[in-house]
Structure formats: C-alpha cells, structure tokens
Amino acid sequence: MALKITDSCISCDVCVFECPNQAISLGEEIYVIDPERCTECVGHHETPQCVAVCPVDCIVPDPERREERELLYQKYLRLTKTRR
Template sequence: MALLITKRCINCDMCEPECPNQAISMGDEIYQIDADRCTECVGHYDTPTCQQVCPIDNTIIIDPQHIEAREALWEKFVVMHHPV
C-alpha cells in the first residue's frame, strides 16, 4: 500500500524531510506522495514516519488506489535502495 495525503494537509512541511524514500513532494495545493516510491517506511522503520510527525490526525491515510502487500513494499524498498 502507498499512503495518501488528504486535503486536511496544512502544508506544515513536517512530512517531506522525514520520508526516507523521498516520496513526498509539494503538489499544486498540498503535499503529495508518489505511490511508486512509498513503502510505508518498510525497510526503514516500524511505522510510517510521515504519519508520526503529522500534527493533524487522519491526514495521511492508506491510499485505496494503491493497495500492496508488505512483501511488495519490501521488494520496492530493495529495488530503490539496493539496486543490482
């Protein structure tokens, strides 16, 4: 699964520097998460750091359009951080 930043985002700039995959960037109005780069911090941390640092509850949620098993997230992490 990838995560999704909802319209509740206040653009506080807390999540973007915390993302170990550089999956978060500023969109047209609010921050957005690149589903191809988001591993929900699998391979880095036990829980997604963006959710932990976000000051607004329920702003960063599981993206229903990008459901992935933990194994798929792990594979994505390996490809991004340990290319052959």
Template structure:
C-alpha cells in the same frame, strides 16, 4: 499500500524531511506522496514516519495501491538498488 495525503493537509512542512524514500513533495496546493516511492517506511522504520509527525492526521492508506508487506519490502529493495547504482 502506499500512503496518500488528503486535502486536510495544512502544509506544515514536517512530513517531507521525515520520508526516507523522498516520496513526499510539495504539490500544487498540498504535499503529495509518490506511490511508486512510498513503502510506508518498510525497510527503514516500523511505522510510517510521515504519520508519526503529522499534526492533523491526514495521511491514510491509498486505496489505489494495495500492496502487501512483502511487496512493500520488494519495492524498498528495488529503490535501494537504484539509489546505490546512482551513487
């Protein structure tokens, strides 16, 4: 599953630089996670780094994007392929 940021976000700015897929960006009021780029850090780390640094615990699973670990790995592989082609 992709992650999401709830309205409990305090805009502390610590999650955005931790995301290895650049899936986190500043939204209108709070930070947002692009579910098409979020792999829960699969392929990079054992745990989602945004959750590791979030001081208010406002990053749950996004119920609209139900993905298995295998699907997250496939998404990671596709993202890395696109990144390498752009380089």
C-alpha cells in the same frame, strides 16, 4: 498499500523530512506522496514516519494502491539499490 495525503493537509512540510524514500513533494496545493516511492517506511522503520509526525493526521492508506508488506519490501530493495 501506499499512503496518500488528504485535503486536510496544512502544508507544514514536517513529513517531507521524515520520508526515507523522498516520496513526498509539494503538489499544486498540498503535499503529495509518490506511490512508486512510498513503502510505508518498510525496510527503514516499523511504522510510517510521515504518519507519526503529521500534526493533523491527514496521511492515510490509499485504497487505490493496495500493496502487501512483501511488495513494499521489494519496492524498498529496488529503491535502495539505486542509491548504493
């Protein structure tokens, strides 16, 4: 599933630079994750890098966006194909 950033975000922007899919951007008050670009780092890393670096643990799975690993990998392929 895609990830989301909760209201406990302190807008430190550390996660932005770790996202290989450029899925994280500044929202109205806190950072947000574009679910169309979030692959939970499948295809790039073993674990979601934004989660690994978040100092307040505010990045969690989005229950509204359930996606199996294979679907995340297909999204990764689609996203990286457009960059080549």
